[in-house]
Amino acid sequence: MVHVSATPVLALRGVSKRFGAVQALTDVELEVHAGEVVALVGDNGAGKSTLVKTIAGVHPIDEGVIEWEGKAVSINRPHDAQSLGIATVYQDLALCDNIDVVGNLYLGREVRKWGVLDEVEMERRSRELLQTLSIRIPSVRIPIASLSGGQRQTVAIARSMLGEPKLVILDEPTAALGVEQTAQVLDLVERLRERGHAVILISHNMADVKAVADKVAVLRLGRNNGVFEVKTTSQEEIISAITGATDNAVTRRAARTTGEVSK
Amino acid sequence: MSIDKTSATAQDEHEVLNTEAAAAAVTAVDPRLLVQEQGLAGYLTEFRRKMKAGELGSLPVIVGLVVICVIFQSLNSAFLSAQNISDITVTMVGTGMISVGIVFVLLLGEIDLSVGSVSGASSAIAAVLAVNQGWPEWAAVLFAVAAGVVIGAAHGFFFAVLGAPAFAVTLAGLLFWLGFMLQTLGENGTINLDSDGLIGKLTTYFFTDVAAAYGLAAVMTAVFFITSFLSNRRRDAAGIPSRPLSDTILRTVLLGVVSFAAAIMYNQYKGLPLATVIFLVFLVGTDFLLRRTSYGRKVFALGGSVEASRRAGINVTAVRISVFAISGGFAAIGGLFLASKIASANQSAGTGDLLMNAIAAAVIGGTSLFGGRGRTWNALLGVLVIVSIQYGLQLESIAEPVKYMITAGVLLTTVVIDSITRKTQKTAGRA
Numbered sequence: 285m286v287h288v289s290a291t292p293v294l295a296l297r298g299v300s301k302r303f304g305a306v307q308a309l310t311d312v313e314l315e316v317h318a319g320e321v322v323a324l325v326g327d328n329g330a331g332k333s334t335l336v337k338t339i340a341g342v343h344p345i346d347e348g349v350i351e352w353e354g355k356a357v358s359i360n361r362p363h364d365a366q367s368l369g370i371a372t373v374y375q376d377l378a379l380c381d382n383i384d385v386v387g388n389l390y391l392g393r394e395v396r397k398w399g400v401l402d403e404v405e406m407e408r409r410s411r412e413l414l415q416t417l418s419i420r421i422p423s424v425r426i427p428i429a430s431l432s433g434g435q436r437q438t439v440a441i442a443r444s445m446l447g448e449p450k451l452v453i454l455d456e457p458t459a460a461l462g463v464e465q466t467a468q469v470l471d472l473v474e475r476l477r478e479r480g481h482a483v484i485l486i487s488h489n490m491a492d493v494k495a496v497a498d499k500v501a502v503l504r505l506g507r508n509n510g511v512f513e514v515k516t517t518s519q520e521e522i523i524s525a526i527t528g529a530t531d532n533a534v535t536r537r538a539a540r541t542t543g544e545v546s547k
Numbered sequence: 548m549s550i551d552k553t554s555a556t557a558q559d560e561h562e563v564l565n566t567e568a569a570a571a572a573v574t575a576v577d578p579r580l581l582v583q584e585q586g587l588a589g590y591l592t593e594f595r596r597k598m599k600a601g602e603l604g605s606l607p608v609i610v611g612l613v614v615i616c617v618i619f620q621s622l623n624s625a626f627l628s629a630q631n632i633s634d635i636t637v638t639m640v641g642t643g644m645i646s647v648g649i650v651f652v653l654l655l656g657e658i659d660l661s662v663g664s665v666s667g668a669s670s671a672i673a674a675v676l677a678v679n680q681g682w683p684e685w686a687a688v689l690f691a692v693a694a695g696v697v698i699g700a701a702h703g704f705f706f707a708v709l710g711a712p713a714f715a716v717t718l719a720g721l722l723f724w725l726g727f728m729l730q731t732l733g734e735n736g737t738i739n740l741d742s743d744g745l746i747g748k749l750t751t752y753f754f755t756d757v758a759a760a761y762g763l764a765a766v767m768t769a770v771f772f773i774t775s776f777l778s779n780r781r782r783d784a785a786g787i788p789s790r791p792l793s794d795t796i797l798r799t800v801l802l803g804v805v806s807f808a809a810a811i812m813y814n815q816y817k818g819l820p821l822a823t824v825i826f827l828v829f830l831v832g833t834d835f836l837l838r839r840t841s842y843g844r845k846v847f848a849l850g851g852s853v854e855a856s857r858r859a860g861i862n863v864t865a866v867r868i869s870v871f872a873i874s875g876g877f878a879a880i881g882g883l884f885l886a887s888k889i890a891s892a893n894q895s896a897g898t899g900d901l902l903m904n905a906i907a908a909a910v911i912g913g914t915s916l917f918g919g920r921g922r923t924w925n926a927l928l929g930v931l932v933i934v935s936i937q938y939g940l941q942l943e944s945i946a947e948p949v950k951y952m953i954t955a956g957v958l959l960t961t962v963v964i965d966s967i968t969r970k971t972q973k974t975a976g977r978a
Contacts, residue, residue, distance in 0.1 A: 380847070
């Protein structure tokens with residue numbers, strides 16, 4: 285198992301967010317440590333995306349505290365999050381189809397020499413980066429349009445790694461992928477953990493969550509509905525936490541007994 | 548482009564397996580370069596693969612040029628005479644300059660319909676300032692080009708900031724600047740330019756010394772070889788795939804043959820035209836801007852995905868405005884060359900088929916109408932096709948209406964080729 289530091293990289297304490305009359309998040313707590321993959325799960329409308337957007341600086345929080353490496357910080361703009369070291373890979377990958385892999389990796393932060401693009405340096409660093417992440421693509425000089433969905437996802441994740449972030453947020457990275465491609469992306473997630481990054485993984489796929497996550501944080505109707513250790517929790521327990529079956533004492537007991545059985 | 552995917556499923560051993568597989572895959576040479584290392588046969592395989600995948604590039608337009616030359620030469624042996632070719636290359640500069648600006652706008656996936664009128668307006672501005680107001684010609688020229696840039700930026704403002712469709716904004720611009728030109732030219736409607744002045748000389752000055760044309764050809768070839776060679780050496784030093792030396796030499800020889808052929812031809816007539824030199828300078832400059840600077844990268848990115856560009860921190864509004872400003876600036880420069888050709892600014896400047904020819908030239912040359920793909924050299928090839936056809940038909944004394952129809956046919960063919968190649972590219976996964 286990977287060493288987990290004592291102070292979480294990111295901690296949310298009692299975070300609330302309101303959109304007009306809609307209470308999207310209520311008193312949400314979340315902790316992510318370096319070298320740890322935390323899966324964020326919940327039904328549609330549970331507040332996963334809103335929570336991620338508050339961390340990424342898209343929506344500032346209304347109440348509560350965001351702690352970064354133990355210190356309270358305010359994240360009001362995407363730029364704030366980036367400068368702290370938070371990288372977000374959204375579901376729609378935001379890559380340019382007509383530009384090659386190197387160009388996409390360095391889009392908006394091109395390496396320049398005397399004001400001119402330093403293609404050689406960018407290509408060298410791209411190959412290095414892809415190599416350390418064990419990302420396999422046919423060539424770094426082919427346009428993104430030629431890559432498969434899984435390869436595009438890995439390029440998008442690699443792109444987020446360029447700024448050496450401490451925390452990487454992946455929004456449903458396997459949602460549209462086939463079996464093999466999903467495996468490639470999950471491999472990459474594990475490699476991020478090995479390199480000591482903290483990872484928040486949003487997913488609907490319990491198999492993926494069980495495969496790579498260390499902890500599962502469940503959101504339900506904008507509130508915490510339990511944080512589980514993946515190793516000691518059954519899939520059924522997580523699912524019942526997502527669907528809200530834990531609200532009922534009987535199902536809670538049933539879930540507990542099945543949980544014990546499965547152990 | 549087959550990839551080793553087998554190790555991906557073996558999650559337990561991913562550390563060992565994947566690192567090895569990745570090392571093999573990432574350090575593997577670019578497959579496109581691999582074939583080139585197999586010599587001539589490799590080029591043929593590569594060529595066939597590209598044809599199948601629909602990566603035609605500039606091939607259709609080069610084939611088209613050859614066909615045009617063969618047909619018109621067989622009809623009239625004067626077509627490939629030094630004089631005719633020299634005339635064609637001087638005449639095409641006006642439309643070609645406008646077309647360079649159009650390439651920038653097409654790269655965004657937008658269109659600028661105002662360039663014809665803007666070119667007319669700028670020639671009128673220059674003529675009024677130089678002739679009626681007695682400004683020095685260089686000042687009038689600078690002011691006219693600056694006016695073109697400001698006009699373009701204004702179009703860009705309405706499009707980028709206020710969100711009006713570029714099509715509609717520049718359509719309004721087309722009418723407005725036409726009216727502005729007519730107003731500026733006043734009652735006479737024509738202002739004659741001094742044919743020995745700066746504007747007049749743009750298309751009438753020739754470097755008569757034979758050394759000029761040969762020198763330019765030699766310099767171009769040498770610079771191309773040296774830059775390619777040095778870039779390959781840097782790539783080798785950095786341990787990333789580079790073109791084999793044979794490839795660089797082949798390209799250099801091709802460029803050398805074309806440029807020296809042109810030089811010989813120019814020297815048989817009046818010498819190297821100033822207009823051609825200026826056009827080449829602008830083509831090299833804009834090509835550099837688009838492919839070697841981060842500004843150019845931003846333009847391509849916007850043509851690919853606006854949302855991705857925005858998230859990458861690109862100032863979308865600023866880039867859009869600047870592209871329309873560039874388009875306006877080139878329209879103004881083109882307008883000055885067109886005025887120089889007829890030694891006057893008159894009411895018909897910037898009207899007729901000028902706008903269509905400028906857009907057609909960019910598209911015929913290989914710039915995609917759908918944004919994100921193209922080079923400013925496309926403008927050169929495209930305008931060469933269009934002006935060659937015009938001159939060829941003129942030699943055959945074919946009337947204006949037929950010329951329009953034939954140019955239209957060429958444009959339609961090109962757009963059809965563009966659409967079909969896009970379909971093929973999609974099926975080959977390269978769109």
